[in-house]
Amino acid sequence: MKIGFIGLGNVGGKLAGSLLRNGFDLTVHDLDAELVASFVAKGAKSTTGPLALMQDCDAVITCLPSPAASAAVVEAMMPAVNADKIWMEMSTTDEGEIKRLAAMVIERGGSAMECPVSGGCHRADTGNISIFAGCDRATFERMLPTLTTLGRRVLHTGEIGTASVLKVMTNYLATANLLTCCEALVTMKAAGVDMNITYEAMKISSGTSFVHETESQLILNGSRDVSFTMDLVKKDIGLFQKIADQAGVPLEISPLMVEIFNDGIARFGERELSPNIIRRLEEATGLSITAPGFPSELFDDEPEEDGYEVIPTGLSAPVSSTAKV
Structure with missing residues (x-):
């Protein structure tokens, strides 16, 4: 599967790095050309913009600083959306906006998923961060191998909007x-x-x-x-x-x-x-709250591990939508 990633900032750059480190076919885009160049130097591909990225990839991930930024990007790539395409929103965004954009993707035959992360940038850097995924069950299962590379604990929260x-x-x-x-x-x-x-x-x-x-x-x-x-x-x-x-x-x-x-x-x-x-x-x-011996930045000292789906307490594991009965 070809993955596109838009937004290589503090969180997005670390998440995209996990995909690249684990051998995914990755194409990246960001307004900062230096960030793109750093990923290309490590083996990623670049593109001319959101529309070209959606044309060339099976799934496109967005990780951007505001709902307005996500809307601009998704609307730009919309003409390339079809039944074979998936949009995955990893930004922290507004429930109403994610539903609006997802409806546009689905109307064109594509699939949409919101999958924001939680746990700190240092864990995003090692693939040990947690992920909430809101979407239909079939899309969740299709993208679970990607999600469990991006993060360690993945919770399917229900329909679009619940994860946000x-x-x-x-x-x-x-x-x-x-x-x-x-x-x-x-x-x-x-x-x-x-x-x-x-x-x-x-x-x-x-x-x-x-x-x-x-x-x-x-x-x-x-x-x-x-x-x-x-x-x-x-x-x-x-x-x-x-x-x-x-x-x-x-x-x-x-x-x-x-x-x-x-x-x-x-x-x-x-x-x-x-x-x-x-x-x-x-x-x-008039006090200064500092003390000796503490780090200037955080590092995840846990080894990178395979991710897995989290089953909520009190609920049974869902039957796979692809299982034969």
């Missing part, structure tokens, strides 16, 4: 964890507790989280480089708030989180690294 909703939810939770970690670290520093001991106390206790065990390390190092920026956080938590508003859920914490990141962007800029939201508290207290 779940992905936005997980990013909301990660942001809530980040903000509480920031408050905990600054409060312990102000109380005179050693930061290295504070980190370990949080890590070995009921207060730990994935965000603490990753992003807190980068905060304490001072680099804060998690390859994610405040504008992207604002987009994701805004999408979660939109889901809640549409469902009539009167959230209390979410609006405050949106307010905090709006303030962070006003102070530090929309492209500021997201863990630097702690600077609001550092400036308010």
